Amino acid sequence: MCSKVCSLHLLLLLGIVCLASAQTEICTAGHHNIQPLIKEGYWVINLADVYCSQLGFPSLCKLYLAFCQEITPNIDPGCDSTDTDEGPSSLCVSNGTEGINIGAYDPSENPFQISINTTDLIGFWNNGSSTDKCLVPNTFQTTIAFECDPYASWENSGVGAGEATSYLKDFFVNFENPCEVYITLGYSKVCEPAECKAENRHNTKTLSRPDYWEVSNIPEDSCREFFESSQCTMYISFCKPISGVGHCEGLVNTSVCITNGTTSYSLGVYNYLVNPFVSFTNDTILAAYSNGTHNPRCPSTYTSDVGSIVTLKCELGATWSQSGSTGDASDHFEGLLVNPEDACLVFVEFSYSGACSAQGHSSSNDNDNVGWPGLIIMLLLAVVVALYLIIGSIYNVTKGKSGCPEVLPQYDFWKAFFMSAIEGVYFTADLVTCGLCTRKVGPAPSSEYEKL
Incomplete structure (x- = not known):
């Protein structure tokens, strides 16, 4: 009997672990960083009268929201869904007495699913409760669009409420379809950061x-x-x-x-x-x-x-x-x-x-x-030239040559090469000046240049 009970406990524990793991994997947003948003806890936003009136509240109200988790049931009497049939909520608006679930919590659904294939970060919640204008239960839908705000870090120090009122940009109930709510929130992690560097001659x-x-x-x-x-x-x-x-x-x-x-x-x-x-x-x-x-x-x-x-x-x-x-x-x-x-x-x-x-x-x-590639090439070239001169000179000495510069490798070749280069300069000068260049500083009459 004990073994069966233990097995059941083990299976239950594994199921809980798998469910938690699956939720972590489900709550993704493509290349966007949503880690600050999905910290354990919830966020609260104080809504102005103009926003509250769109949902039928005559005065100030609050928006409670949690990403990829349920709002704590006892944070507000109007948002306490433990005694109702509406189920857990991720988004709730309340005036302290009455509340509206504008986005249900579903552990099997990724609220950021719309954002995966788009450049913008967008969240989507559905199955909210009905209102005076949206009379059909479980048809309420809320879309949250995140736009760049460099100061909206969504940093929450720990479990509990995080203040996010300053991050609210817009709150809008669709007049043509009162079952749809659109919210715009600022978020620093969707900003394209400026290039953080100094000028090229400095290192930061x-x-x-x-x-x-x-x-x-x-x-x-x-x-x-x-x-x-x-x-x-x-x-x-x-x-x-x-x-x-x-x-x-x-x-x-x-x-x-x-x-x-x-x-x-x-x-x-x-x-x-x-x-x-x-x-x-x-x-x-x-x-x-x-x-x-x-x-x-x-x-x-x-x-x-x-x-x-x-x-x-x-x-x-x-x-x-x-x-x-x-x-x-x-x-x-x-x-x-x-x-x-x-x-x-x-x-x-x-x-x-x-x-x-x-x-x-x-x-x-x-x-x-530092131009390390160029420096390395220059050092290698210097080593090759040095080895060429040393090995070639040793070879010429073994062949009986002892005088300088004849002992240098391929001396005759290099001498003719440089003399030809010099003669080419004089030839080009005479060609450009139509023969006005003097021969007094030119090559000897017997040179290859004179033959040309």
């Missing part, structure tokens, strides 16, 4: 490789510009948002983060559409970031203007190296200064060998600018 590839660079030796005075404590750490990434730093995870899309381990500030975010490398000289690279979170000395009215200027100065010995997916730039950190006239702007300075112009310097990080 090393900077952009790791997930982030850590700076731990910030002076106490600089730390006190942000925190009461004198200890702080900076994290910086050049061509992507910082990832994998717990203290900075809540700072959406940030590329420059400073933290004391408890409180963190963003000194600039990464804009997918803008190359952060904005200025170059022979010995300097400048990177600019904006839209950070304000520090205590920056007026709250200037929150959106908080930014940083990162200066990379040429120093041939400042070779940045990473360990695994991260790097430590503490040895190359030169200073951090809060603008005394505008505390919303921060200047950060590093030394970096890749900032040395390849036109005037040779940097260990500038391997991409």
Whole structure:
């Protein structure tokens, strides 16, 4: 009896594992990155009156949405489907009392199926509940189109609600068919990122490789510009948002983060559409970031203007190296200064060998600018010529030749070759000038040129 029960338990466990695995494989979107969207949890969007009225709500309402999973049943009384026959929901609009399921959750269906063969990211949900205008149950359909928004990262710190109101672009119920809803959301992962690089004579590839660079030796005075404590750490990434730093995870899309381990500030975010490398000289690279979170000395009215200027100065010995997916730039950190006239702007300075112009310097990080193929060919050619001269001279010595230059290999041939080349130059000159060139500087009368 026990063996049968154990077998049943094992089969049930395998079925659950297979179902979970199948769901993970089902929820795909072609070449699009949807990992931030399908994190465990749900998202909430506060809808304006004009959007709520389209679904029959007289006042403010909220949109709850979950991608490839069910909305938590008890998040809102209007969206609690546990006591109804409508089944689980992935999209629900509620005013706190009454709710409308505008997209059912089906573990066997991929909501991003429309996007697989298109360049745009589009999601599709159906089998929603009926409304006052859409009277037929299970015919409600919702289409979500994602458009480029470089600041819409959809970063959720963990299980629970993620705030996505700022990502909403449009909400529209089809007047001709009230059973159809169209939603437009911003999403940074569908943007075509700007090329993140400096001019050809500089090297920025090393900077952009790791997930982030850590700076731990910030002076106490600089730390006190942000925190009461004198200890702080900076994290910086050049061509992507910082990832994998717990203290900075809540700072959406940030590329420059400073933290004391408890409180963190963003000194600039990464804009997918803008190359952060904005200025170059022979010995300097400048990177600019904006839209950070304000520090205590920056007026709250200037929150959106908080930014940083990162200066990379040429120093041939400042070779940045990473360990695994991260790097430590503490040895190359030169200073951090809060603008005394505008505390919303921060200047950060590093030394970096890749900032040395390849036109005037040779940097260990500038391997991409060195003409290695041409150099190798020249070295091989030099070796071949040297071997030809040495071996040929030794051969001539064994034949009894001892004087120079006759001992050189094929001396007669090379002498005649170069003399013929010289005679050809004089012949061409006489031909062009109709014989006006003087013979005083030309070949001897007995030369091949005179015979011609």
